[in-house]
Structures are given as C-alpha cells and as structure tokens.
Amino acid sequence: MNDITVYTTSTCPYCTMLKNYLNSVGLPYREVNVQLDQNAAAKLVQATGQLGVPQTNINGHWVLGFDPDSIKLYVE
Structure with missing residues (x-):
C-alpha cells in the first residue's frame, strides 16, 4: 500500500492538477493544506x-x- 501525502494551499492550480491526477489513476492520498496548518x-x-x-x-x-x-517512480 502506498503512503502518499500531498502538501497544498487553497489557491494553488498545480495542487489541483496533482490531486486530479492522483484521483484519475486511482492513488489514494492524504492532503495537508499548509495554508491552514502553520505547523505542517x-x-x-x-x-x-x-x-x-x-x-x-x-x-x-x-x-x-x-x-x-x-x-510513477515511487509508487508501488
């Protein structure tokens, strides 16, 4: 099982592209919005x-x- 964490902001178009890509290839991920989480x-x-x-x-x-x-290099 892949362990995928995506660090994003609310206004980043490349973040949206990345999440759409992961969804389209069926890779589950956890999203951390660094705009909302200063510790992260x-x-x-x-x-x-x-x-x-x-x-x-x-x-x-x-x-x-x-x-x-x-x-693709790092997913199992």
Whole structure:
C-alpha cells in the first residue's frame, strides 16, 4: 500500500492538477493544506528546504511540483 501525502494551499492550480491526477489513476492520498496548518508548513520547510507547493511525499520520497513521471517512480 502506498503512503502518499500531498502538501497544498487553497489557491494553488498545480495542487489541483496533482490531486486530479492522483484521483484519475486511482492513488489514494492524504492532503495537508499548509495554508491552514502553520505547523505542517514549518515541518515541510524543515524536511525539504522548500516552501513551494505542491510537494508530495510518496513512500518516503519527496516530489516537488506536479511531476507525474516522478510520482510513477515511487509508487508501488
């Protein structure tokens, strides 16, 4: 089972594209909106050094931005 967490904001068009992509290929994910959760935002910057979204953690691997090819590399 894949462990996928998508870090988003409410106004990010690439976040919407990423979530639509994951839904279209049948990959369940957990969404964390860093715009609404400042603690999650701080942890994200600590983990990746990046504040931009979307960022996705897939089975322990980070993918920055909307990058279906990288996502495919890390899903089981």
